[in-house]
Amino acid sequence: MSKKQDIMTATLDLIHEEGLQSVTFAKLFKRANVGSGTIYNYFANKEDLVNEVYKESRNQMGEYLLQGYDAEASLYERFKCLQMNRLRFGMHFPKRFLFIDSYSFSPYIARELRSAEDSYNSSQVVQDLIIEGQRQGVIKEMDSHLCHQLVHGIISSILKGYYVEKYPLNELQIQQIIEASWKAILV
Amino acid sequence: MSKKQDIMTATLDLIHEEGLQSVTFAKLFKRANVGSGTIYNYFANKEDLVNEVYKESRNQMGEYLLQGYDAEASLYERFKCLQMNRLRFGMHFPKRFLFIDSYSFSPYIARELRSAEDSYNSSQVVQDLIIEGQRQGVIKEMDSHLCHQLVHGIISSILKGYYVEKYPLNELQIQQIIEASWKAILV
Amino acid sequence: MSKKQDIMTATLDLIHEEGLQSVTFAKLFKRANVGSGTIYNYFANKEDLVNEVYKESRNQMGEYLLQGYDAEASLYERFKCLQMNRLRFGMHFPKRFLFIDSYSFSPYIARELRSAEDSYNSSQVVQDLIIEGQRQGVIKEMDSHLCHQLVHGIISSILKGYYVEKYPLNELQIQQIIEASWKAILV
Amino acid sequence: MSKKQDIMTATLDLIHEEGLQSVTFAKLFKRANVGSGTIYNYFANKEDLVNEVYKESRNQMGEYLLQGYDAEASLYERFKCLQMNRLRFGMHFPKRFLFIDSYSFSPYIARELRSAEDSYNSSQVVQDLIIEGQRQGVIKEMDSHLCHQLVHGIISSILKGYYVEKYPLNELQIQQIIEASWKAILV
DNA sequence: TATGAATGAGTCTTCATTCAT
DNA sequence: CATGAATGAAGACTCATTCAT
Numbered sequence: 001m002s003k004k005q006d007i008m009t010a011t012l013d014l015i016h017e018e019g020l021q022s023v024t025f026a027k028l029f030k031r032a033n034v035g036s037g038t039i040y041n042y043f044a045n046k047e048d049l050v051n052e053v054y055k056e057s058r059n060q061m062g063e064y065l066l067q068g069y070d071a072e073a074s075l076y077e078r079f080k081c082l083q084m085n086r087l088r089f090g091m092h093f094p095k096r097f098l099f100i101d102s103y104s105f106s107p108y109i110a111r112e113l114r115s116a117e118d119s120y121n122s123s124q125v126v127q128d129l130i131i132e133g134q135r136q137g138v139i140k141e142m143d144s145h146l147c148h149q150l151v152h153g154i155i156s157s158i159l160k161g162y163y164v165e166k167y168p169l170n171e172l173q174i175q176q177i178i179e180a181s182w183k184a185i186l187v
Numbered sequence: 188m189s190k191k192q193d194i195m196t197a198t199l200d201l202i203h204e205e206g207l208q209s210v211t212f213a214k215l216f217k218r219a220n221v222g223s224g225t226i227y228n229y230f231a232n233k234e235d236l237v238n239e240v241y242k243e244s245r246n247q248m249g250e251y252l253l254q255g256y257d258a259e260a261s262l263y264e265r266f267k268c269l270q271m272n273r274l275r276f277g278m279h280f281p282k283r284f285l286f287i288d289s290y291s292f293s294p295y296i297a298r299e300l301r302s303a304e305d306s307y308n309s310s311q312v313v314q315d316l317i318i319e320g321q322r323q324g325v326i327k328e329m330d331s332h333l334c335h336q337l338v339h340g341i342i343s344s345i346l347k348g349y350y351v352e353k354y355p356l357n358e359l360q361i362q363q364i365i366e367a368s369w370k371a372i373l374v
Numbered sequence: 375m376s377k378k379q380d381i382m383t384a385t386l387d388l389i390h391e392e393g394l395q396s397v398t399f400a401k402l403f404k405r406a407n408v409g410s411g412t413i414y415n416y417f418a419n420k421e422d423l424v425n426e427v428y429k430e431s432r433n434q435m436g437e438y439l440l441q442g443y444d445a446e447a448s449l450y451e452r453f454k455c456l457q458m459n460r461l462r463f464g465m466h467f468p469k470r471f472l473f474i475d476s477y478s479f480s481p482y483i484a485r486e487l488r489s490a491e492d493s494y495n496s497s498q499v500v501q502d503l504i505i506e507g508q509r510q511g512v513i514k515e516m517d518s519h520l521c522h523q524l525v526h527g528i529i530s531s532i533l534k535g536y537y538v539e540k541y542p543l544n545e546l547q548i549q550q551i552i553e554a555s556w557k558a559i560l561v
Numbered sequence: 562m563s564k565k566q567d568i569m570t571a572t573l574d575l576i577h578e579e580g581l582q583s584v585t586f587a588k589l590f591k592r593a594n595v596g597s598g599t600i601y602n603y604f605a606n607k608e609d610l611v612n613e614v615y616k617e618s619r620n621q622m623g624e625y626l627l628q629g630y631d632a633e634a635s636l637y638e639r640f641k642c643l644q645m646n647r648l649r650f651g652m653h654f655p656k657r658f659l660f661i662d663s664y665s666f667s668p669y670i671a672r673e674l675r676s677a678e679d680s681y682n683s684s685q686v687v688q689d690l691i692i693e694g695q696r697q698g699v700i701k702e703m704d705s706h707l708c709h710q711l712v713h714g715i716i717s718s719i720l721k722g723y724y725v726e727k728y729p730l731n732e733l734q735i736q737q738i739i740e741a742s743w744k745a746i747l748v
Numbered sequence: 749t750a751t752g753a754a755t756g757a758g759t760c761t762t763c764a765t766t767c768a769t
Numbered sequence: 770c771a772t773g774a775a776t777g778a779a780g781a782c783t784c785a786t787t788c789a790t
Contacts, residue, residue: 003754019294021208025781035755037783046781102289105347107206142363143354146345150367153344154337160292161336168330176329180337184371190771212764222772224766233764377750393668395582399785409751411787420785476663479721481580516737517729523722524715524741531714532707534666541704550703554711558745564775586760596776598762607760751790759783766776 004042006032011053016095020050020108047108054109057096062118064089066125075133076182082126083155083178090159091169098163101156126151130185140187147185154181191229193219198240203282207237207295234295241296244283249305251276253312262320263369269313270342270365277346278356285350288343313338317372327374334372341368378416380406385427390469394424394482421482428483431470436492438463440499449507450556456500457529457552464533465543472537475530500525504559514561521559528555565603567593572614577656581611581669608669615670618657623679625650627686636694637743643687644716644739651720652730659724662717687712691746701748708746715742 010032014023025046029036043049065085069078090097103109130147133139139147158177162169197219201210212233216223230236252272256265277284290296317334320326326334345364349356384406388397399420403410417423439459443452464471477483491497504521507513513521532551536543571593575584586607590597604610626646630639651658664670691708694700700708719738723730 017294021295024779026779029756036757036781037755038753040782041753098292102293105285105351108208140363140367143360145348145353146360146363149344149348149353150341150364153340153347154371157336157340157343158333160340161332164292166332166336173330173333176327176333177337180327180371183373184341184367186370211762213762216773223764223774224772225770227765228770395669398783400783403752410753410785411751412749414786415749472666479659479725480663481578482582514737514741517734519722519727520719520734520737523718523727524738527714527718527721528711528745530718531710534714535706535710538666540706540710547704547707550701550707551711554701554745557747558715558741560744585758587758590777597760597778598776599774601761602774751788753787753789755785755787757784757786760781762780763778764776765778766774767772768774769772 003032003034003038007034007039007042007049008053008056011049012057012095012099015050015053015099020103020106023050050103050108051110051113054099054103054113057100058113058118059120060093060096061089061100062120062122064093065122066120069125075129075136075138078129079133079182080178082122082129083151083181084174086152086155087159087169087174087177090155091162094159094163097159101160123148133185137187139185142185150184151181154184190219190221190225194221194226194229194236195240195243198236199244199282199286202237202240202286207290237290237295238297238300241286241290241300244287245300245305246307247280247283248276248287249307249309251280252309253307256312262316262323262325265316266320266338266369267365269309269316270338270368271361273339273342274346274356274361274364277342278349281346281350284346288347310335320372324374326372329372338368338372341371377406377408377412381408381413381416381423382427382430385423386431386469386473389424389427389473394477424477424482425484425487428473428477428487431474432487432492433494434467434470435463435474436494436496438467439496440494443499449503449510449512452503453507453525453556454552456496456503457525457555458548460526460529461533461543461548461551464529465536468533468537471533475534497522507559511561513559516559525555525559528558564593564595564599568595568600568603568610569614569617572610573618573656573660576611576614576660581664581667584611611664611669612671612674615660615664615674618661619674619679620681621654621657622650622661623681623683625654626683627681630686636690636697636699639690640694640712640743641739643683643690644712644742645735647713647716648720648730648735648738651716652723655720655724658720662721684709694746698748700746703746711745712742715745 007028010028011023014027014031018027023046025036025039028039039049043052065082067085069081069085071078073081104114126148127144130139130144134141134144154177158169161167167173194215197215198210201214201218205214212223212226215226226236230239252269254272256268256272258265260268291301313335314331317326317331321328321331341364345356348354354360381402384402385397388401388405392401399410399413402413413423417426439456441459443455443459445452447455478488500522501518504513504518508515508518528551532543535541541547568589571589572584575588575592579588584607586597586600589600600610604613626643628646630642630646632639634642665675687709688705691700691705695702695705715738719730722728728734
């Protein structure tokens, strides 16, 4: 298990540092400290390896997104929890977040993986929350997918600016962002 | 001039269709209908070519963003114009928009190009508008770069969902999006 | 002993199905149901393994060729027996026959094995028969090796056509072939 | 045209010297004095290259076999011409002959090439000759494909012995072989 | 003995780049 | 300017072989 994980970790690191296109096997072997043939004991080829890393990342994020989620809490509390989790995940796991964000629309990732739910159904939870809010007359009536995309997009975009150090993200900013994304979709 | 433009157009097309990593010169020559050596009359190498296409795209977008911009109009009118322009640009030029969006944080594009202003200073216009709004007490006090990123991010994200046909974008949706992005940053 | 034989059988099968050049150890282990290291308990390397299979095949054919050979029988009877045995061996053991035929002149098989007699000296028996026939004035005077090669060659060639189902080989055809090969070398 | 021919010649040489399985591109480039990528300007891959060489060899042999063939000559004269040509071709072009002989039943050569006629239809000429002889009551009644295979096989086999210097082949031996192959199929 | 994960030299192949025309 | 045949460094991938268990 260790070798396999070494390889996947090295892959993610290299993608983050130089981009997927310049992840060569030579760099990978050196970084992961394995022999060049070892990868093929675990992955069919390079594409398979990258897709495995993608799947793992999606699942990890999916789990993280639902941390501390209380289905009984108020609508806003739940919304806040989901947005905070997303933001915090991005802040703590920049490599994974950027990888997911960059390649979710890339032809390199198998179509079935891109559209696939993670195993935690975090996406469905967000979707349900929006629809519930609309029924209550709290959230503005609009296509729920569009609304979903909108609140996600705010976090993604903010994170990308954060990564290149356009601004800091401490508690104050985080509160402002959550609030802004909430106001954006209110009636 | 024609050959050069042929090459750049083919480059953008191929990046859109298959992703930067699988754009080979062989495909490029075939698509652009030029000989394999011709490229080196115009570009130093592949990276240079891609960066030229990036620069061209940024300038084209920068110009588009300021279309019909009236510096004398009301704050909201100006905000709306900028957001509409961005959204419309993305809808009319999906290849260029996606290319810019995907590679603005990629190591493949030279750092100085990524942070560079386009020749129309559209970025500065947005920045100024935010600061003006904050001075007037209309726009919430927060880091102006963060605020800028936030309103941009909403548009980018919405467009990506649109490209994969998650939802339609007609006048109703467009109004909702502009409104949402405005409400997000109000005090 | 079983494991060793499993490996050798699998080797012959694979050579027959895909040709020597595409017999990889990976395929071999799977087919023979042994671990990848097991082979090295019995064979020094791949070449050694193939040469062992060659040697085994030669011996098996050598034994078969002399089945029912009666040194006291008439010249023609003995000739017929040898030719029939060769033909029947080829019909019953196509894998072994083809392997021997294909690699007897191949650089892959050690030179000393190619020219080596099998342990039954079947080759010498044929040779002696020819010389005896020439002394009796029945078989035409010619280089005995050439004559030997000639009668062998007829059988080999006929078998190859049979394998690709150019024609059937039942008793009638077999008689015709034996007869033809006999007439070919008569004075 | 020169580079392509250089590559094909080197390929045939290497196959002859070391066998198809050990023809590596590294050896090929060195021998043919071309850069490693050059092959791919002419051949899709290694298999394609080998098949091209096979096709060329078949055609060359096909042409050779009909040299001096006089359709008006006597049955025996025509038979003799065909057999002599085959034998002489093998003596003058051992590499081509052995390559054809070794790989005509190999899975490495495309099935359609193996069964394909050469462009000179030499195979058909032989076939027709046999049937004509049988109609005249000169050649023994038997499956014409079997008869064809038989007379071919004699030559092939004799040549293989010749290549490993089992015996010389000068005019005397040649006459004996032709005669033997003729007697083999007479009534 | 038997195993199979790990290895890395070696394989085929791709592709940006050069240069003579 | 425009071309494309030729190149070879670098890429992904294979596979016989080793060795700790």
